[in-house]
Amino acid sequence: MKPTTITQLLVNGDCEASRRHRLNQSIASLAQIGKLSNGGVKRIAYSQEDIKARNLVQQWMSELEMEVRIDAAGNIIGKYPGKYPDAPALATGSHIDTVPCGGHYDGAYGVLAGLEAVRVLKENQIRLDRSIEVIVFTDEEGSMIGSKAISGRVIPDPEYYRRPDGTDIQTCLTRIGGNWNNIAQARRSSRDLAAFVELHVEQGPVLESMSKQIGVVEGIVGQRRFKITVKGKANHAGTTPMQMRCDALVAASQVVLAVNQIGNTPGQQVATVGKMEVRPNAANVVPGWVEMSLDIRDLSSLHIDSLLEQLRTHLEEIAVASKTQIRLNPCLHNEPALAETYIQKAIARSCQKLNLSYTYLPSRASHDAQELAQITDMGMIFVPSEMGVSHDASEYTSPEQCLQGANVLLQTLIQLDSEISS
Numbered sequence: 025m026k027p028t029t030i031t032q033l034l035v036n037g038d039c040e041a042s043r044r045h046r047l048n049q050s051i052a053s054l055a056q057i058g059k060l061s062n063g064g065v066k067r068i069a070y071s072q073e074d075i076k077a078r079n080l081v082q083q084w085m086s087e088l089e090m091e092v093r094i095d096a097a098g099n100i101i102g103k104y105p106g107k108y109p110d111a112p113a114l115a116t117g118s119h120i121d122t123v124p125c126g127g128h129y130d131g132a133y134g135v136l137a138g139l140e141a142v143r144v145l146k147e148n149q150i151r152l153d154r155s156i157e158v159i160v161f162t163d164e165e166g167s168m169i170g171s172k173a174i175s176g177r178v179i180p181d182p183e184y185y186r187r188p189d190g191t192d193i194q195t196c197l198t199r200i201g202g203n204w205n206n207i208a209q210a211r212r213s214s215r216d217l218a219a220f221v222e223l224h225v226e227q228g229p230v231l232e233s234m235s236k237q238i239g240v241v242e243g244i245v246g247q248r249r250f251k252i253t254v255k256g257k258a259n260h261a262g263t264t265p266m267q268m269r270c271d272a273l274v275a276a277s278q279v280v281l282a283v284n285q286i287g288n289t290p291g292q293q294v295a296t297v298g299k300m301e302v303r304p305n306a307a308n309v310v311p312g313w314v315e316m317s318l319d320i321r322d323l324s325s326l327h328i329d330s331l332l333e334q335l336r337t338h339l340e341e342i343a344v345a346s347k348t349q350i351r352l353n354p355c356l357h358n359e360p361a362l363a364e365t366y367i368q369k370a371i372a373r374s375c376q377k378l379n380l381s382y383t384y385l386p387s388r389a390s391h392d393a394q395e396l397a398q399i400t401d402m403g404m405i406f407v408p409s410e411m412g413v414s415h416d417a418s419e420y421t422s423p424e425q426c427l428q429g430a431n432v433l434l435q436t437l438i439q440l441d442s443e444i445s446s
């Protein structure tokens with residue numbers, strides 16, 4: 025049965041049997057490229073596998089009669105022209121590169137669901153007012169150079185982008201049809217992109233633990249990273265009496281607990297010490313020096329500031345009590361990227377219409393959407409990840425869940441088209 029209105033459109037065609045088939049078939053086909061013996065996928069950016077996958081996606085775009093181009097950063101941009109092709113487009117998409125042992129869904133799902141949404145519009149001979157762009161961003165898992173080029177935030181020094189194997193960025197981009205020298209031309213603005221909506225697997229356990237089908241992302245958390253150095257005094261572990269020690273590791277242990285404590289105060293923040301180096305790191309020496317990492321994330325920059333203020337006070341107390349010096353040196357500062365309220369509402373309304381349960385949540389992982397938020401209105405849709413696992417061969421989201429998310433994406437794009445036009 026044909027849908028009577030555009031707002032009843034569902035992905036994957038009309039028949040129930042094929043509905044399960046089409047989107048998930050394309051996910052499975054793409055996962056064949058770079059397939060590992062453990063079931064995972066290895067498609068490092070710019071590799072032969074990445075290039076093969078990029079070619080397949082371009083072929084699928086061409087079959088949908090999309091206008092396909094590669095920008096200077098190597099981003100693949102497929103455009104399904106709207107009735108007003110010069111109006112700012114609605115964009116969706118994600119990435120198809122993976123970590124060295126990734127799964128089938130991270131990134132690829134968002135790209136293929138975007139293509140499926142276009143496929144449904146095309147087979148129903150529907151053109152929205154605005155063009156829809158499906159974008160495959162270059163090297164999300166590494167430098168995020170693709171989305172950073174679109175937001176105009178590429179670091180001008182090509183050395184920064186040199187690959188671990190020594191290959192320079194000029195060579196990498198040439199391989200995929202880009203051009204480092206023209207990278208500034210990849211920059212976009214709200215004049216040609218009205219909004220960007222990224223569909224992605226959650227890569228965390230929240231939706232599954234709450235038994236929710238869809239996550240309406242409130243934004244991508246800000247992230248700050250510090251190096252904490254604790255300076256004590258190395259000395260003989262046998263001859264130095266306990267009360268005369270300046271044990272850097274004992275102080276550092278209290279720092280770890282203090283970080284954990286601010287992480288556990290009311291709020292949605294997370295705070296982690298994930299890395300530690302002890303010197304001289306010998307069984308018979310009182311540790312004289314410790315360096316550790318601090319990673320803290322939240323949707324609100326002000327909240328992060330206030331947590332860090334509390335932590336600093338705490339560290340001063342620990343330093344005095346342990347007769348050590350504790351220093352906090354910043355090494356990374358990423359501001360939060362908030363999703364636009366009207367896009368969150370459009371996603372929530374799509375869920376209501378499709379009878380899907382949903383909740384609002386922050387994204388605590390980075391995504392290309394955070395760069396797009398710099399230049400246009402951004403929204404993100406999450407579907408559950410089984411056991412919260414991602415960046416692993418066992419990453420799994422069921423075919424049914426993949427369909428649900430893709431339907432929300434399709435309906436959100438349709439809603440945004442009528443909302444933004446009016």
Ligand SMILES: [Zn+2]
Pocket residue numbers: 119130131164224
């Ligand atoms: Zn991803």
